[in-house]
Amino acid sequence: MTIASVIVDVPAKQTDRPFDYLIPNHLTGIITPGIRVVVPFGPRKVQGFVTALKTESDFEKLKELIEPMDLTPILNQELLQLGEWLTKETLCYKISAYQVMLPAALKAKYEKKLKLSDEVSVEKLSDEIQAAFENRLIISWEEAVKLGCLSLLQKEVVNGSIEIIYEVKERVKKKKLKHVFSPLTKDQLAMEKEQLPVQAAKQKAVIDFFLQEEAPIELRKLLSEMGVASSTIKGLVQKGILSQKEMEVYRDPYEERRFTSTEPLPLTEDQQKVITPILASIEEKRNRNFLLYGVTGSGKTEIYLQSIQLVLQKGKEAIVLVPEISLTPQMVKRFKGRFGDQVAVLHSGLSAGEKYDEWRKIQRKEVKVVVGARSAIFAPFENLGIIIIDEEHETSYKQEDSPRYHARDVAIERASTHHCPVVLGSATPSLESFARAQKGVYSLLSMPNRMNNQALPGVEIIDMREELREGNRSMFSRVLLEKIEDRLKKKEQIVLFLNKRGHSSFVMCRDCGFVVNCPNCDISLTYHRANQQMKCHYCGHEAQVPNNCPECNSEHIRYFGTGTQKVEEELAKILPEAKVIRMDVDTTSRKGSHEKLLDQFQEGHADILLGTQMIAKGLDFPNITLVGVLSADTMLHLPDFRSSEKTFQLLTQVSGRAGRHEKEGEVVIQTYTPQHYSIELAGEQDYDKFYEREMMVRKIHKYPPFYYISLITVSHEELLKTVSVTEKITAYIGSRLSKEAICLGPVASPIPRINNRYRYQCLIKYKREPDLGLALKKMLDYYQKETASGGLQISVDVNPYILM
Numbered sequence: 001m002t003i004a005s006v007i008v009d010v011p012a013k014q015t016d017r018p019f020d021y022l023i024p025n026h027l028t029g030i031i032t033p034g035i036r037v038v039v040p041f042g043p044r045k046v047q048g049f050v051t052a053l054k055t056e057s058d059f060e061k062l063k064e065l066i067e068p069m070d071l072t073p074i075l076n077q078e079l080l081q082l083g084e085w086l087t088k089e090t091l092c093y094k095i096s097a098y099q100v101m102l103p104a105a106l107k108a109k110y111e112k113k114l115k116l117s118d119e120v121s122v123e124k125l126s127d128e129i130q131a132a133f134e135n136r137l138i139i140s141w142e143e144a145v146k147l148g149c150l151s152l153l154q155k156e157v158v159n160g161s162i163e164i165i166y167e168v169k170e171r172v173k174k175k176k177l178k179h180v181f182s183p184l185t186k187d188q189l190a191m192e193k194e195q196l197p198v199q200a201a202k203q204k205a206v207i208d209f210f211l212q213e214e215a216p217i218e219l220r221k222l223l224s225e226m227g228v229a230s231s232t233i234k235g236l237v238q239k240g241i242l243s244q245k246e247m248e249v250y251r252d253p254y255e256e257r258r259f260t261s262t263e264p265l266p267l268t269e270d271q272q273k274v275i276t277p278i279l280a281s282i283e284e285k286r287n288r289n290f291l292l293y294g295v296t297g298s299g300k301t302e303i304y305l306q307s308i309q310l311v312l313q314k315g316k317e318a319i320v321l322v323p324e325i326s327l328t329p330q331m332v333k334r335f336k337g338r339f340g341d342q343v344a345v346l347h348s349g350l351s352a353g354e355k356y357d358e359w360r361k362i363q364r365k366e367v368k369v370v371v372g373a374r375s376a377i378f379a380p381f382e383n384l385g386i387i388i389i390d391e392e393h394e395t396s397y398k399q400e401d402s403p404r405y406h407a408r409d410v411a412i413e414r415a416s417t418h419h420c421p422v423v424l425g426s427a428t429p430s431l432e433s434f435a436r437a438q439k440g441v442y443s444l445l446s447m448p449n450r451m452n453n454q455a456l457p458g459v460e461i462i463d464m465r466e467e468l469r470e471g472n473r474s475m476f477s478r479v480l481l482e483k484i485e486d487r488l489k490k491k492e493q494i495v496l497f498l499n500k501r502g503h504s505s506f507v508m509c510r511d512c513g514f515v516v517n518c519p520n521c522d523i524s525l526t527y528h529r530a531n532q533q534m535k536c537h538y539c540g541h542e543a544q545v546p547n548n549c550p551e552c553n554s555e556h557i558r559y560f561g562t563g564t565q566k567v568e569e570e571l572a573k574i575l576p577e578a579k580v581i582r583m584d585v586d587t588t589s590r591k592g593s594h595e596k597l598l599d600q601f602q603e604g605h606a607d608i609l610l611g612t613q614m615i616a617k618g619l620d621f622p623n624i625t626l627v628g629v630l631s632a633d634t635m636l637h638l639p640d641f642r643s644s645e646k647t648f649q650l651l652t653q654v655s656g657r658a659g660r661h662e663k664e665g666e667v668v669i670q671t672y673t674p675q676h677y678s679i680e681l682a683g684e685q686d687y688d689k690f691y692e693r694e695m696m697v698r699k700i701h702k703y704p705p706f707y708y709i710s711l712i713t714v715s716h717e718e719l720l721k722t723v724s725v726t727e728k729i730t731a732y733i734g735s736r737l738s739k740e741a742i743c744l745g746p747v748a749s750p751i752p753r754i755n756n757r758y759r760y761q762c763l764i765k766y767k768r769e770p771d772l773g774l775a776l777k778k779m780l781d782y783y784q785k786e787t788a789s790g791g792l793q794i795s796v797d798v799n800p801y802i803l804m
């Protein structure tokens with residue numbers, strides 16, 4: 001095999017196919033499918049993926065490829081094929097499909113180095129390699145290439161003596177914190193301790209600590225661990241017994257915790273019933289897709305755990321997807337507790353380097369289970385035994401940039417290759433999945449009861465218009481306030497949920513209703529309290545809040561709507577004795593803070609947990625007996641055919657946080673539209689009725705799951721151009737489809753302008769259009785020149801989840 005087929009890193013129509021390159025002699029054996037290479041491309045050098053090797057090419061006069069970027073494949077055969085599939089399904093470029101499967105560290109801006117593994121004994125390495133390293137532990141990739149001993153190095157990489165590491169080129173600012181250590185020897189320390197007066201017990205205790213511990217310890221940690229005041233440490237520093245210095249901190253949030261290990265629980269009858277077919281499918285190596293429909297608290301996670309257990313016994317691997325926001329430490333704990341260090345965790349809180357480390361553990365088969373958000377679906381396992389998607393209805397499983405894939409579809413594709421089951425779990429399955437289960441495409445597994453048959457919490461719906469009519473202008477209804485006070489008295493805990501999606505904090509004139517909009521985008525500016533500024537969330541435009549209304553000159557212009565901060569302030573006013581923990585993007589932006597706040601709440605350091613979406617999931621604390629939803633309808637009015645479904649799901653999820661253990665729970669939902677079926681039925685926690693009702697609506701309006709939809713969005717700086725291109729596209733696509741398909745457009749997008757670019761769209765609804773993919777691709781190709789220059793943008797989203 002002397003020729004390599006390479007997909008080059010030039011995302012464009014003309015380059016969206018393999019190019020052939022000759023493999024120079026000294027690289028035979030090193031170049032294999034799935035490794036990245038540098039190749040000449042026109043006048044440039046570009047990166048690419050080797051997809052295949054061959055002996056003949058249809059082209060004459062091939063150029064030689066320049067050098068490999070990897071020594072072992074970073075994409076296995078299955079993933080290379082999955083890339084082809086992604087390209088077809090989402091209409092993306094092949095190069096984007098391959099890139100999306102890799103951790104960021106492998107993408108750009110990283111410096112590659114070769115490092116001797118910790119365990120390796122240098123004498124055993126060949127002379128050439130010893131010479132290359134010259135007593136160093138790490139050499140740069142460039143150096144290795146220059147020395148020309150790549151095939152020797154490759155062998156060592158394969159057998160683990162040498163590792164490839166990636167370092168960020170630009171030095172990111174590293175966090176430094178104050179650390180304390182003792183400059184004295186143990187003997188000196190012991191002497192100092194003797195000389196301290198008897199009453200200096202605290203100082204003596206600290207010295208004892210340093211008699212045991214030599215390494216510097218973070219000051220804050222020392223204080224909390226020893227329970228001493230900073231003055232105690234200061235005293236010792238002044239005496240010269242301790243010293244302080246600024247040191248870098250870097251740690252894996254999960255690494256240093258020890259997870260209490262857990263044993264499989266004896267399953268309930270319900271659980272036994274649903275796990276049986278899953279285990280059978282693992283045993284029989286048969287691909288089946290299960291929808292595990294179980295109310296919150298029905299014990300789905302235990303099903304996941306015990307299914308994985310069988311998979312591991314079979315020597316196979318498991319992928320578990322959870323939505324980013326519920327990838328909480330609690331969730332991780334349950335998997336690490338059961339499977340220990342066989343588990344890798346992939347989530348956005350990790351740095352690129354940490355993510356790469358986790359990915360590498362998977363690739364080297366050091367772990368067997370990965371728990372992660374959407375992109376973990378591409379984990380490079382080679383022997384998958386199960387794929388689990390928890391909260392399968394979550395829209396965050398759909399990627400919004402190219403490749404616009406849905407993790408559920410990728411899961412089903414990979415599982416069919418590996419002949420293993422997929423388990424989609426949810427208390428409120430997406431309409432699409434439930435419909436498929438009804439039709440028998442998925443096998444439906446139901447767990448309608450909570451553990452030990454606790455009742456679902458009682459839900460009360462409060463009409464906030466009524467409250468206003470009766471003179472209550474506060475954001476808390478009287479009922480909710482009463483119940484909060486009651487729980488405070490009983491020392492039980494409360495969760496207050498504020499739905500922040502939608503336009504919840506805009507600036508409005510109370511006299512004339514004028515709302516301050518972004519001058520570039522047709523949406524309202526969001527008010528930010530921290531700097532008293534208004535900001536556009538699409539283009540970043542910032543502005544001062546005006547003193548007077550630009551329309552009517554009234555002074556009554558101010559910010560409207562409720563943010564978590566405002567709720568916190570009001571709580572402090574009316575219930576000054578209540579201790580509140582606020583959880584939102586502001587209070588959880590620091591690494592680990594999410595976990596810390598939850599721990600504090602669990603340990604009872606606060607009465608009320610107040611937060612946004614991020615508290616809707618996964619919380620499982622025994623002392624929560626009241627959940628309040630402050631405004632249920634903010635999401636209901638978004639221009640999206642799924643808004644009722646999303647509202648229902650969210651309210652059901654939030655309600656599920658109450659009374660999961662012995663104590664009974666109650667839920668209060670405040671709303672301005674109590675009669676809407678998604679709110680009413682969430683109150684009754686009746687998914688089945690909601691499903692029926694919503695299916696009717698979908699059928700009438702021809703939406704999924706009755707029809708598929710694809711969305712084409714066109715944007716350009718000129719309105720006329722935008723409209724005319726959308727018009728042409730609509731006409732062209734329409735002419736290529738059967739009579740059953742519906743092609744709606746051109747219409748302005750729900751957000752008609754972003755960053756001074758007009759946006760128009762064409763929405764296609766269809767049942768079966770085998771030629772649609774091709775038509776869309778032709779259309780994209782036709783506009784390729786104009787879109788490549790950036791003037792015109794056209795995006796195609798097959799099965800979109802965001803219609804704005």
Ligand code: ADP
Nearest residue numbers: 265266267268295296297298299300301302451
């Ligand atoms: P879900 O994932 O469906 O919301 P969980 O898996 O969180 O439900 O289960 C709810 C609670 O019931 C958890 O505290 C869990 O430890 C407990 N649980 C689950 N299965 C069993 C079992 N077979 N026996 C006893 N307790 C169980």
Ligand code: ZN
Nearest residue numbers: 509512549552
């Ligand atoms: Zn006004």
Ligand code: ZN
Nearest residue numbers: 518521536539
């Ligand atoms: Zn804007």
